[in-house]
Structure formats: C-alpha cells, structure tokens
Amino acid sequence: xxxxxxxxxxxxxxxxxxxxxxxxxxxxxxxxxxxxxxxxxxxxxxxxxxxxxxxxxxxxxxxxxxxxxxxxxxxxxxxxxxxxxxxxxxxxxxxxxxxxxxxxxxxxxxxxxxxxxxxxxxxxxxxxxxxxxxxxxxxxxxxxxxxxxxxxxxxxxxxxxxxxxxxxxxxxxxxxxxxxxxxxxxxxxxxxxxxxxxxxxxxxxxxxxxxxxxxxxxxxxxxxxxxxxxxxxxxxxxxxxxxxxxxxxxxxxxxxxxxxxxxxxxxxxxxxxxxxxxxxxxxxxxxxxxxxxxxxxxxxxxxxxxxxxxxxxxxxxxxxxxxxxxxxxxxxxxxxxxxxxxxxxxxxxxxxxxxxxxxxxxxxxxxxxxxxxxxxxxxxxxxxxxxxxxxxxxxxxxxxxxxxxxxxxxxxxxxxxxxxxxxxxxxxxxxxxxxxxxxxxxxxxxxxxxxxxxxxxxxxxxxxxxxxxx
Numbered sequence: 001x002x003x004x005x006x007x008x009x010x011x012x013x014x015x016x017x018x019x020x021x022x023x024x025x026x027x028x029x030x031x032x033x034x035x036x037x038x039x040x041x042x043x044x045x046x047x048x049x050x051x052x053x054x055x056x057x058x059x060x061x062x063x064x065x066x067x068x069x070x071x072x073x074x075x076x077x078x079x080x081x082x083x084x085x086x087x088x089x090x091x092x093x094x095x096x097x098x099x100x101x102x103x104x105x106x107x108x109x110x111x112x113x114x115x116x117x118x119x120x121x122x123x124x125x126x127x128x129x130x131x132x133x134x135x136x137x138x139x140x141x142x143x144x145x146x147x148x149x150x151x152x153x154x155x156x157x158x159x160x161x162x163x164x165x166x167x168x169x170x171x172x173x174x175x176x177x178x179x180x181x182x183x184x185x186x187x188x189x190x191x192x193x194x195x196x197x198x199x200x201x202x203x204x205x206x207x208x209x210x211x212x213x214x215x216x217x218x219x220x221x222x223x224x225x226x227x228x229x230x231x232x233x234x235x236x237x238x239x240x241x242x243x244x245x246x247x248x249x250x251x252x253x254x255x256x257x258x259x260x261x262x263x264x265x266x267x268x269x270x271x272x273x274x275x276x277x278x279x280x281x282x283x284x285x286x287x288x289x290x291x292x293x294x295x296x297x298x299x300x301x302x303x304x305x306x307x308x309x310x311x312x313x314x315x316x317x318x319x320x321x322x323x324x325x326x327x328x329x330x331x332x333x334x335x336x337x338x339x340x341x342x343x344x345x346x347x348x349x350x351x352x353x354x355x356x357x358x359x360x361x362x363x364x365x366x367x368x369x370x371x372x373x374x375x376x377x378x379x380x381x382x383x384x385x386x387x388x389x390x391x392x393x394x395x396x397x398x399x400x401x402x403x404x405x406x407x408x409x410x411x412x413x414x415x416x417x418x419x420x421x422x423x424x425x426x427x428x429x430x431x432x433x434x435x436x437x438x439x440x441x442x443x444x445x446x447x448x449x450x451x452x453x454x455x456x457x458x459x460x461x462x463x464x465x466x467x468x469x470x
Contacts, residue, residue, distance in 0.1 A: 002104045004070045005077045006093050008084040008111020011197035012040050016112045024077050024109060030069045032062050033079035041079060057138075059089060063096045070104040083113040087134055087162055114196055115160035118221040121203050122191035123235025125223045126158050135172045136163035142172070149176050153183040156271070158229065158238055161222035165213065173213040173222075180224060184208055185276030189225040189236040192216060205234055227271050259467035265291055266466055274299060281309035284461040285436055288454040291466075292446050301439040308434035312383060312409045313458035316343055321408045323348060323382040324452055325375040327368050327392040331385055334449025338469030339456040347452070348382075350374045368392035376405045383455070385411040387448030390423035397426040400433075409434040411451045415443035 005024045010016035025031065025044040035053035038045075045051065052069070054062050062078065070076045080088035090108045097106055119126045131152050137145060152159045159180075164173045180188070186209030194202040194217065204215065208224065216222065229238040255263065269290050270283070278286065282304045289298040315321035324347040326332045332349045340347055350356055350371035359370040368389035375382065376399050384407050386393045393414055399405040412427045412435065414420050420441050427435055436451050453469075460466060 001075055002070050002073055003075045004066050004093055004104055004106050005075070005109060006084045006088070006090045006106070007077050007079050007109045008082055008086075008088060008113075009037060009040055009079050010112040011082060011114050011117040012195070013197040014040070014043065016117060016197050017041075018109065018111060020109050021111060025079075027075065028077035029074040030066075030076045031079060032066045032069070032076060034058070034062070034081075037079055037081055059092055060096075063089065063092050066093065067096060067100060067102055067104060071102065080111075081114070082117075083111045084108055085110065086113050086132065114162070114221045115223065117196040118160075118191070118193035118223055121193050121196060121201075122205060122223060123232075123237055125189070125191060125225055125229060125236040125238050126160075127238040127240050128158060128226060128228070129155075130158040130160065131155075132160040132162060134162040135165070135169065135176065137169070137172070145172075146175070146179070149179050150183075153180045156184075156226045158226050159224045161224070163218065164216050164220055164222055166218045173216060177208065177211060177213065180208055184224075184227065186210075187277070188227070189229045189231045190222065191236050192220050192222040194220045196221060205231060205236060207231075227276065255465075255467075256470060258470045259465075262291070262467035262470065263465055266464055270464065272296065279306075280461055281307060281458065284458060285309050285451055285454045287464075288450040288466070289438070289447060292450040293444075295442075297442075298438075301442060303435070303437040303439055305431075305435045308409065308436055309455055309458055311434050312455045315408055316345065316456065319344075321381075321383060322346060323379045325349070325372075325379055325382040325384050326448065327351075327372065327386045327414070328388040328445055330445035331387040331448045331452075334446055335385075335452045336456065336469040339453060342469065343456060345456070348375065348379070365395075366391045369395040372396050373399070380405050381408055383407065383409045383411070383452070385448045385452050386414050386423075387411075387443060387445035388414055390414040390416065390419040393423040394419065394426060397423070397430075400430060407433055409436075409455075411436045411448050413438040413443035413448040413451065415441065415447075417441060 007021045007024050009021060022044050025041055026046055028049050030050045032052045038053055052065050066076045066078045078089050084090040085108055093106055115132060133148055188208040190208050190211045191205045225236055225238055229236055266287050269287050285304055286298060286302050289302050290296060322345060326349045329349045329351055332347045335347045351367060355374055356367050356370045360367045369391050372392045372395045384396055393412055396405055410427055410433055412424050414423055424437050438447055
C-alpha cells in the first residue's frame with residue numbers, strides 16, 4: 001500500500017505518545033526520521049521494520065527517502081517530535097507530494113507539541129489566545145520574525161518561543177526580550193522548560209524583566225504570559241478571560257451592580273495602559289482619572305509626587321487628616337459620602353459661606369479666593385482639592401509662602417485657559433507637600449473629586465476593587 005503516515009511522537013516520553021501514533025509505528029514497514037528520535041520509539045518498532053535515519057537539518061532528504069519507499073508500495077511512517085504539523089515534517093511531505101506528482105496517500109497523526117508539554121509543567125500559562133514563534137532564521141528572514149514578535153507583544157498574546165537559541169544564533173532571544181519589554185510589564189510571567197518530557201527535563205519560572213537568555217539552549221521551549229497572567233505557588237496561570245488582573249479577585253455576588261461595572265472598567269483601563277510598571281499608588285490615581293474622563297492622555301499629564309496617594313491615605317487612617325477643602329461645591333458633591341462617613345472625614349466648600357461675598361467685594365478678589373482664605377483660617381492643615389478655579393489655587397500658594405497654610409496635600413486640577421497652567425506650576429516648588437496635579441489646561445471638578453476618592457479608598461488598590469462606597 002502506497003502510504004506515508006507523518007506521526008508526531010510528542011516531546012519524548014512514551015506516556016505522551018498517542019495510541020494512534022504507537023499503533024502506526026507498530027504496523028510500519030519503514031520508519032524514516034532524525035536519528036536522535038529513534039530512541040524514544042524503539043520499544044514500539046516491529047522486528048521486521050526497516051529504519052532509515054538521517055542527521056540533523058536533513059528534512060528534505062528524509063522526505064525524499066520516505067517517498068521512494070512508499071512509491072514501492074510500502075507503508076512508511078515519518079516521525080517528527082512534538083506535533084509533526086508544527087515546525088515538523090508534515091508540510092514538507094505534502095509539498096513534496098505535489099512537487100513529485102506522486103499518488104502516494106499521505107496522512108498526519110497529531111502529537112503533543114513541546115509547548116503543550118511545557119505548559120502543563122508550568123501550570124496553566126496558555127489559558128487564553130496564544131501564538132507560537134520560531135526564532136530560527138534559516139528559512140524565515142529575521143525581518144519577518146521581528147515583525148511577528150512585535151505583533152505578538154502588541155496583541156497581548158501568550159507566546160511560545162521555539163528554537164530560541166543555538167551556537168550561531170546567540171542574540172535573537174535578547175532582541176525578543178527587548179521588544180516584549182517595550183509592550184509588556186517587566187513582571188509578566190515567563191516560564192521555560194528544557195528537554196520537556198525527557199529525563200534531563202528542567203523547569204524554571206521567572207519574569208520578563210529577570211529572564212536570562214543565557215539559561216536557554218536549543219532544547220528549550222519558552223512561554224511568555226499575557227498582561228493577565230500571574231505566578232502563584234511557582235506556577236503560571238493565565239485566566240480564560242480579561243476580567244482578571246495580575247492580582248486576581250473575581251467579581252462576586254457581594255458587589256453591587258455599579259461596583260461590578262466599575263471594577264470591570266478599571267481592569268479594562270489597566271490592560272490598555274502604555275506603561276505596565278506604574279507604582280501602585282500612582283496607578284490607583286491614574287485609573288480613577290481615566291475612568292472619570294475616558295482620556296488616556298491622563299497617563300502623560302497626571303503628575304503625582306512619589307507615594308503621595310499612599311501617604312495621604314495613611315494620614316486619613318491615623319486620624320491626622322480629617323478635612324478636605326474644595327474650591328467649588330461641585331468637587332465636594334463628587335466626593336463619596338459613604339467614604340467620608342466610613343473614615344470620619346468632612347469635605348467642605350466655603351463658596352456659599354455668607355462671609356465670602358463680603359470679603360470678595362471688600363478685597364477685590366474672586367469669591368473662590370475668598371473661600372480659600374476663610375478655609376485656611378479654620379483648616380490650615382486640610383487636604384485642598386481644586387477642580388475649577390486657578391485663582392483659588394494661586395491664593396493657597398500665596399498663603400503657604402506666607403506661613404498661614406500648611407496643607408496635608410494638594411490636588412491641583414483647575415481647568416481653563418487663563419492662569420491655569422501657571423497656577424499648577426506655582427504648586428510644584430512646595431516639595432514637602434504631597435501633590436497630585438493634572439498638568440496643562442485640562443482638569444475639572446469631576447477630576448478633583450475622583451482623585452480625592454482614590455485617596456479615600458486606597459486600601460482597595462492592591463485588589464483593584466474600586467467602588468465600595470457607591
């Protein structure tokens with residue numbers, strides 16, 4: 001019978017070979033393959049079977065030998081490691097059949113691929129969309145390989161890497177790591193397995209930042225997680241959906257519908273951030289700002305002093321910060337009442353105080369300026385939040401310089417075209433005061449309020465579960 005069976009023998013161990021493959025080997029009249037692989041199937045080879053082996057990189061010669069034997073009426077099994085259709089012999093056999101105009105029947109038996117075996121050893125890293133890339137440029141130009149690497153990194157695919165390194169190809173894996181770090185967080189899980197399924201098997205789990213290409217050789221398969229993958233108990237887990245973060249906490253029935261929507265929104269925003277390595281307290285403020293505005297430019301214009309959000313939250317928790325003063329009532333209205341009550345806080349705006357109009361008229365200043373003057377007299381150490389009036393922010397800066405105000409922190413998000421940028425520049429020299437600033441002309445009462453809320457619920461940041469006070 002003129003027949004070629006291309007059989008994927010798996011990564012090496014007999015326990016990883018399919019029954020269909022072992023039966024095909026047992027019934028073969030001729031077996032053709034790379035000589036290294038015969039050791040894995042020797043217990044299944046029948047005594048009368050002719051074995052034809054060749055050296056490495058002799059794929060075309062093996063295919064021709066298989067056709068010569070099959071065209072003589074023999075049943076030939078061509079063995080290939082892993083799955084024969086993945087960087088294996090199957091495509092070449094079909095191409096050669098067409099090239100020769102041969103009437104030999106060809107069929108392919110799947111096998112467990114090296115990346116599947118490696119994945120099982122590493123935990124559950126391929127739970128979502130994935131791609132497989134070979135770094136061998138023997139038959140594919142490096143320009144094409146690099147374009148595919150970029151696409152995989154940008155597309156947030158879990159990525160399996162074959163042929164990562166050889167004696168001649170020493171730099172390609174370093175380049176892949178560089179390209180992935182341009183798109184992925186350095187904390188992205190990376191696992192690699194050497195000689196998967198064989199006695200020499202070696203497994204390691206690390207991160208994209210700490211991954212060392214020098215630990216890898218040509219017998220290694222590498223798996224790079226996506227933005228949702230995480231490491232737990234030494235294993236890599238990639239959730240099936242994008243509703244989990246690198247610090248997973250599934251939605252539960254204890255969360256109100258509004259909070260569930262907010263949590264999902266934050267997770268979506270986090271997945272779309274350009275910078276994947278933002279410190280948690282800055283990220284928390286940024287997620288609130290983007291959620292409120294749907295403006296990803298916030299990633300570039302939201303300025304936070306190092307540790308500002310966490311520092312202010314600790315002051316709230318230890319009782320040293322009890323009051324938030326705002327420039328306009330819209331900011332006060334946007335600060336969550338549940339959070340204020342839960343934490344024993346008070347949010348105040350002096351704009352409607354009857355003393356304000358009198359002072360503004362007598363001093364020739366804006367009502368918001370007058371409101372800040374009154375606030376400083378009564379709460380010089382409050383957290384001051386500005387979402388509308390640059391003149392009010394400028395007034396606070398002047399009072400700080402005169403030693404009359406000692407704010408616990410400043411949220412500077414006035415919006416507009418006159419004195420707005422200057423008012424924000426005036427805040428920055430006060431380096432001992434924690435500050436959150438929306439740079440440039442953008443801002444607004446909604447932004448100032450949401451940044452206050454970010455501070456008040458900072459203890460929810462690690463689990464990325466906003467909205468408890470909705």
